Amino acid sequence: MPLTEQSPCIGRCQLNERDVCTGCYRTIHDIIQWRSYSDLQRREAVARIEQCKSALNPPVFSHK
Template sequence: MSAANDSPCIRQCCLNQDDVCMGCFRTLDNILKWTAYSAAMRQQVLAECAARKAGQPRVILNRSGTDHDLK
């Protein structure tokens, strides 16, 4: 993000079963309310996003390069 009002959206939006975007890791509620959040709240949301991202399994191509294995 380059400015305080910028969204952390990376344009890879896809919600999982918990309504968490797999691109930016915000919840649907966070996405909808982003522009109303204070700078402090945005920083809290970004910290939560980083924690969600760190907890996600990595997708790695298997040796054939055709299928994906979760690690």
């Protein structure tokens, strides 16, 4: 039974001081548990990842 959400890993694995990967923005818990997550858990994790990305990388606006 294939799961719908593939791992967001991009092969640039390094944890920051909050145990969040600076490559894929998953928490250490999400990384460890990813293979055992259901489709729903993976979709929820991806939603958290998107929020984390936005919080850590706010948009840059040009003042031209």
